[in-house]
Amino acid sequence: MAEAFGVYVHWPFCLAKCPYCDFNSHVRHEKPDEARYARAIAQELAYVKPRTQAREVTSIFFGGGTPSLMQPATVQSVLDEIARHWTISKDAEITLEANPTSVEAERFRGYRAAGVNRVSLGVQALDDASLKSLGRMHTAQEALAAVEVARENFPGFHST
Ligand SMILES: C[S@@+](CC[C@H](N)C(=O)[O-])C[C@H]1O[C@@H](n2cnc3c(N)ncnc32)[C@H](O)[C@@H]1O
Ligand code: SF4
Numbered sequence: 001m002a003e004a005f006g007v008y009v010h011w012p013f014c015l016a017k018c019p020y021c022d023f024n025s026h027v028r029h030e031k032p033d034e035a036r037y038a039r040a041i042a043q044e045l046a047y048v049k050p051r052t053q054a055r056e057v058t059s060i061f062f063g064g065g066t067p068s069l070m071q072p073a074t075v076q077s078v079l080d081e082i083a084r085h086w087t088i089s090k091d092a093e094i095t096l097e098a099n100p101t102s103v104e105a106e107r108f109r110g111y112r113a114a115g116v117n118r119v120s121l122g123v124q125a126l127d128d129a130s131l132k133s134l135g136r137m138h139t140a141q142e143a144l145a146a147v148e149v150a151r152e153n154f155p156g157f158h159s160t
Helices: 034-051 072-085 105-114 128-133 140-153
Strands: 004-011 056-064 087-098 118-121
Touching: 004 034, 034 072, 056 072, 072 087, 072 105, 105 140, 118 140, 128 140
Parallel strands: 004 056, 056 087, 087 118
Antiparallel strands: none
């Protein structure tokens, strides 16, 4: 059997920079050009391909930043590119990180349709004063509503 490996895809953009965050995440004044981003990821995948053996992809992780700002079509295009280079195993875990501020039911349905089967939702706290002091843009109530949307669309859902 081909040796398993995982693909990590970084989306470095956020609506706001949380003061505690050490990740490679940035706020842009204009919306990122998603078609350009998808082309850059496709180029990177093509660059990495010859350096790998014929392996099976068992895990794909869209991390950030805030990947829940991506259009589902962009997620789909990245997944298609990965599938063009390697075999994605039938039971691969395909995760997308989400911030409650950018959780929208329609986009979540789109991620699911694209092949995402797991989300990781950054709730942080269920207390409005704590959320405010952490610089979060969502309330506890909005976080709980986002949990519901995640639950409806993703059976293997967990929150951080
Ligand atoms: C990179 S974020 C991606 C999800 C989304 N951007 C959000 O904040 O909800 C994933 C998790 O990393 C956590 N995180 C950010 N900075 C951290 C730090 N310095 N130490 C530990 N966790 C951190 C966030 O709180 C969030 O729950
Ligand atoms: S939204 Fe997430 S990734 Fe962006 S700055 Fe806040 S913790 Fe970091």
